[in-house]
Amino acid sequence: MAPQRRGAPKAPEGSGAAGRRRPNSTKHVRAAREVRRKWLGTTILGACAVLAGLLLWSSRGGDDDVTEVLAHHREILPGRFIEVPCSEDYDSHRRFEGCSPRKCGRGITDTVITRDEAQRIRSIAEKGLSLGGSDGGASILDLHSGALSVGKHFVNLYRYFGDKIQTVFSEEDFQLYRDVRQKVQLTIAQAFGINASSLHLTKPTFFSRINSTQAQTAHDEYWHAHVDKVTYGSFDYTSLLYLSDYLDDFGGGRFVFVEEGANKTVEPRAGRVSFFTSGSENLHRVEKVHWGTRYAITIAFTCNPDHGIADPEFM
Structure with a gap:
């Protein structure tokens, strides 16, 4: 008979350990998403600035x-x-x-x-x-x-x-x-x-x-x-x-x-x-x-x- 797999021990009901872990995990996810959003926004703004500069240079035709x-x-x-x-x-x-x-x-x-x-x-x-x-x-x-x-x-x-x-x-x-x-x-x-x-x-x-x-x-x-x-x-x-x-x-x-x-x-x-x-x-x-x-x-x-x-x- 195949050995039985043991799961991770459950926290005692009503102990509050599981409840404390979930909010912290959610905060980390939200923080990571916020960082990604800021990074993406900065990247897009930077790209737009570069493109605008190129377009300005091209339109002016300047050296x-x-x-x-x-x-x-x-x-x-x-x-x-x-x-x-x-x-x-x-x-x-x-x-x-x-x-x-x-x-x-x-x-x-x-x-x-x-x-x-x-x-x-x-x-x-x-x-x-x-x-x-x-x-x-x-x-x-x-x-x-x-x-x-x-x-x-x-x-x-x-x-x-x-x-x-x-x-x-x-x-x-x-x-x-x-x-x-x-x-x-x-x-x-x-x-x-x-x-x-x-x-x-x-x-x-x-x-x-x-x-x-x-x-x-x-x-x-x-x-x-x-x-x-x-x-x-x-x-x-x-x-x-x-x-x-x-x-x-x-x-x-x-x-x-x-x-x-x-x-x-x-x-x-x-x-x-x-x-x-x-x-x-x-x-x-x-x-x-x-x-x-x-x-x-x-x-x-x-x-x-x-x-x-x-x-x-x-x-």
């Missing part, structure tokens, strides 16, 4: 190496100028007294070009770029040379499209382009204390349209830091006219002046003009565009008349 915003997209600046020491880049080029940079720096203004003018000049870019566009998301349109991004290459839109150009653009478009260029030229001359007539438009001066499409060629990799005077020897003064709004039309895409440990940025705003001397004192880059479409026009000036180009003429 974590930017330490100062020189111009916020919501503010309207009558004019802001920051002087910086000139680099030696200009010493290896022919100097033109009264024009070649002796005073170097960077400026921003929102009162030279109206938002209406910015919208109208953006429509010129939209019409021209509708004829082509890069496969890699960074497209250019140069009304001077006729260069237009198409797929992975460039074409001369005046030769490629011929008489069709007259149905795309108008004389009013080109006149507006010339007027805006002249306003930017006067702004730069006043900021640096030089005669506007000593400045000459130079190449490349072009519209840019950037979206988040992955780069297909080296021409699409617009985000690398560079020096305009090194890249384009003719540049003495560089300007950008923004034709769309940061965080309204696109995310990322801020303009960044690269400085050791203290990068500074300009947030684009339609009608905003950002300008600077073109040497190494203004090493810069553009952040990658994460969403939307960023429109701008780069307008460059030289002090050397041999490197000057004429305004585009309507055909």
Whole structure:
């Protein structure tokens, strides 16, 4: 016969031992549940905070190496100028007294070009770029040379499209382009204390349209830091006219002046003009565009008349 199993001895009835154990056990269970609830709540809050931070970073499109915003997209600046020491880049080029940079720096203004003018000049870019566009998301349109991004290459839109150009653009478009260029030229001359007539438009001066499409060629990799005077020897003064709004039309895409440990940025705003001397004192880059479409026009000036180009003429 199988041995009988003995259970745990029962507490004497009415002794109260069993009754004392049950409440203590219940308290431990409740305490454990409370700890789990608090831990879960803390974990969820932490995860939400991390997610919110990631979403904020993504929506702003910001790089974590930017330490100062020189111009916020919501503010309207009558004019802001920051002087910086000139680099030696200009010493290896022919100097033109009264024009070649002796005073170097960077400026921003929102009162030279109206938002209406910015919208109208953006429509010129939209019409021209509708004829082509890069496969890699960074497209250019140069009304001077006729260069237009198409797929992975460039074409001369005046030769490629011929008489069709007259149905795309108008004389009013080109006149507006010339007027805006002249306003930017006067702004730069006043900021640096030089005669506007000593400045000459130079190449490349072009519209840019950037979206988040992955780069297909080296021409699409617009985000690398560079020096305009090194890249384009003719540049003495560089300007950008923004034709769309940061965080309204696109995310990322801020303009960044690269400085050791203290990068500074300009947030684009339609009608905003950002300008600077073109040497190494203004090493810069553009952040990658994460969403939307960023429109701008780069307008460059030289002090050397041999490197000057004429305004585009309507055909």
